[in-house]
Each structure stands twice: as C-alpha cells, then as structure tokens.
Amino acid sequence: MNLYQKLFTVVIGFSLLTACASTNPPNQQLTETQMVIQQAEQLGAEDYAPLEIRDANIKLGLAREAVEDGNYEKAIKLAEHARVDAELAQIKAQSGKAKKEVAELRESIRVLKAEIERNQNAD
Amino acid sequence: MNTLQLFYSINLPKPRFTIFLPLLILLVGCGGPPANNPLLTSATENYNVAEQDTMVVKYAPVALKEAEESLEISQKLWATKADKSAVDHHAYIAQQKISIAVETAAFNAATSEISRSEVERQQVLLDVRRSEADRSEARAESALLEAKSERALADEARERADQSRQAAMNAEERAKILAQRVNELEARPTDRGLVLTLGDVLFEFGKSAMRSEGTKSMDDLASFLVEYPERKIMIEGFTDTIGSEEFNMELSRNRANSVKSALVSRNISASRIQTIGYGEEFPVATNINEAGRQQNRRVEIIISDQEGNISARIL
Numbered sequence: 001m002n003l004y005q006k007l008f009t010v011v012i013g014f015s016l017l018t019a020c021a022s023t024n025p026p027n028q029q030l031t032e033t034q035m036v037i038q039q040a041e042q043l044g045a046e047d048y049a050p051l052e053i054r055d056a057n058i059k060l061g062l063a064r065e066a067v068e069d070g071n072y073e074k075a076i077k078l079a080e081h082a083r084v085d086a087e088l089a090q091i092k093a094q095s096g097k098a099k100k101e102v103a104e105l106r107e108s109i110r111v112l113k114a115e116i117e118r119n120q121n122a123d
Numbered sequence: 124m125n126t127l128q129l130f131y132s133i134n135l136p137k138p139r140f141t142i143f144l145p146l147l148i149l150l151v152g153c154g155g156p157p158a159n160n161p162l163l164t165s166a167t168e169n170y171n172v173a174e175q176d177t178m179v180v181k182y183a184p185v186a187l188k189e190a191e192e193s194l195e196i197s198q199k200l201w202a203t204k205a206d207k208s209a210v211d212h213h214a215y216i217a218q219q220k221i222s223i224a225v226e227t228a229a230f231n232a233a234t235s236e237i238s239r240s241e242v243e244r245q246q247v248l249l250d251v252r253r254s255e256a257d258r259s260e261a262r263a264e265s266a267l268l269e270a271k272s273e274r275a276l277a278d279e280a281r282e283r284a285d286q287s288r289q290a291a292m293n294a295e296e297r298a299k300i301l302a303q304r305v306n307e308l309e310a311r312p313t314d315r316g317l318v319l320t321l322g323d324v325l326f327e328f329g330k331s332a333m334r335s336e337g338t339k340s341m342d343d344l345a346s347f348l349v350e351y352p353e354r355k356i357m358i359e360g361f362t363d364t365i366g367s368e369e370f371n372m373e374l375s376r377n378r379a380n381s382v383k384s385a386l387v388s389r390n391i392s393a394s395r396i397q398t399i400g401y402g403e404e405f406p407v408a409t410n411i412n413e414a415g416r417q418q419n420r421r422v423e424i425i426i427s428d429q430e431g432n433i434s435a436r437i438l
Contacts, residue, residue, distance in 0.1 A: 077212050080212070080216060081212075081215060081216070081219075084215075084216050084219035084220065084223070085219060087219070087223055088219050088222050088223050088226065091223050091226040091227050091230055092226050094226075094230050095226050095227075095229040095230035095233055098229075098230055098233035098234055098236075098237060099229070099233050101233070101237050102233050102236045102237055102240060105237060105240035105241065105244055106240060108244055109240065109243055109244050109247050112244070112247040112248060112250075112251050113247060113250075115251050115254075116247070116250050116251055116254045119251075119254035119255055119257070119258045120254060120257075120258075
C-alpha cells in the first residue's frame, strides 16, 4: 500500500467513525466552533473579515438547527465549515491589523525623515 | 439557505483556464469521472499557486500542509466517485485552509516588517535627535558669532569711551597745566578772566621803560602765549594821582605799550595784543598814602578765554 492508499483508508475509517458518532449530537464541536468565532470577533474580524465571520455565524446557526432536526451528520459538516471560516476570519483580522501597523510605522518614519530634512535645511 | 447555496456565497478566485484546462485533461485522462467538480478544481488550482509562493511556504507551512491534506481527501473522494456533497465539503475546507495559509504568510510577513520598521524607526528617531542637536549646535554657534560681534562692538564703544576719557583727561591735564602756568605767572582769576598785575617796581620811576626785573615776568608771559596761541591779551596801564592828569594818561598808555613791545620782541604777534591807558582811573587802593599809591601804579594784563574774548572794563 502506498501512502495515499493508507491515508485514504484512514479517511474512510474516520468517516465511518463519524457516521457512528452521529448518533450523539455534536455539542462539543458546536461549542468549540462558537469559541473560535468569538475569538475571531475579539480580534476585530467584524472590521477585517466581515464576510467570513458572517458566514461562520450563519453556518453555526444552521448547524444548531440541524442538531434540533436530529441531522447530526449535516450539523457536523456545517460546524466544520463554520470553524474554517472563523479561523480564516481570525488570521485575516490579525494580518489586517499588522498591515495597518506597518503602514503607520512607515508613515511615522516618513514624517521623521521629513523632519530631519527640515532640520538640515533650516538656518 | 442550504449548504450548497452557502458555497456560492463565498468569494472564490475565478479559475484561470490556462491551468484549469491541462488539469482537466489530465484528470479525464486518468479515467476519473468526466464531470469535473468546480469547487475541487478551483481549490486544487489555488493550492498549486500557494505552493509556488515562497512566502506561503516560508511563513505558513502548517496551514499549507492542512490544506494539502483536505485537498487530498477531496480528490480521493472525487476519484472514487463519492457523493458530490462529500467532495465539496472537503474541497471547501481545503480552499479555506489555502486562504488561511496565504493570510498567515501575509500576517507573518507584516510582523517581520513591523520588527524591521521598529528598528528603522528607532534609528530614524536617533537621526532626528542628532539633526536637532546639530541644528541647536549651529544655532549656538551663530549665537556665539553674534555675541562675538556684539562683544567687538562693545569693545569698540569701550575704546571710544577710553579715547573720550583720555581726551577729557588730556583736557583736564591741560587745564591743570594752564592753572599751573597761570600760577607761575602769578595771574589771579577775576570776573574778566585771568589778570596779571605788573607792579610799579618793574618800571623806571615816572617813565615807561621796564626795569630788568620785569624780564622774567615778560619771559613767562611770552612762553605762556606761545603755549596757548588761541589766547589774546589786553594790557591796561594805571597811575596814582600824583602829577597832571594828561601826564598820567600818557604814562599809563606808554607803559602798556612798553609791555606790548617786550612781548612782540619775544615773537608774540602784535595782533593778539591790545593796549589801553586809563591814567588815574580805576584805583585799586587809596591815593592818600604812599602804600596805596604804589598799588595804584600798575599795569594789568587780562588774558582772554579760549575763544580770544575779553570782557570790557565796566566804566
């Protein structure tokens, strides 16, 4: 068996396990996803990744509906999507803030250099 | 809203067909299902781009690896003709992981940039301080120069003051010397100026000729007049009341002229000398005894002020 075949076997096995586990509601997964979303929001996802955080919230809401409907498998898939969306929102917020900080630093450096120029040209 | 609709609400990069087509041919050639999965194709393409991005490889290797794993699951499911929603599910996760990898790379790059910029900013801040210091120094230097030139001006003023003081001292000195010389002449200060009285004893009795005793007085007066060329003199002759009035008038006039001659003979210009005889007029003492009369017999020499003025005798 090559590596891909092994991996595939694992995946299939995992899918089967998930199918088995779907007899219980995925409450733990929903809670975790909720936390990831909250963290993203605290990092400023509303400003830096509004689309991603909106999608994450909608999918989490749909996942909860699916749990109420007893469709756990669907709930798990939605929760997984909501989670990657929230993760993307987190990193987008972080990189957005960092980029902003870079711009501010560059502007600050530019202003300081202009000041040096002025000092040298003064008198 | 169902899951499928949600997929299309996510903004995904448009597939580029230059890459998309050969990939499609390859997939078809491998004997996979003829109908391609757009989400998987797009995710695969984006993954290939991300994998070629050295920034992503350098800064987000973990996220990239997770993306690869999700993508492989999706591809396996697609290859085994699994349910479309299962393929889509993993393709979507793969796609989001790729985006996470790209954003992580951007975040890490920005963080590095922040560190570098902080260092640069500190350096520039130092440069600013230095340039401010340089500027202050330049200002101090120009202030110093200004102060120096002010000091030079002050020195000049002081020098002028010294000169003035020197001049004043010289004037004072001259005045002192004058006073000394006047003293030597035995001249006395009066309302009309310095007055030098030559007594009767310096003249021959009843005559205008000067005795030799008058020589020193004449020498002193002549040297005084040489020394103070701006000064002029008025020579006035007086007698007592002995003898006729006409004689006395004549005698007083002649004695005054005698003094003038003595000075002219000592190289004093005649133009600086006025003479007048008053005869018996203006006695300074009584004429009823010899002592008084002797005082009245006299020649007075009035020395002018610096401008050569002599106030007239009030009759």
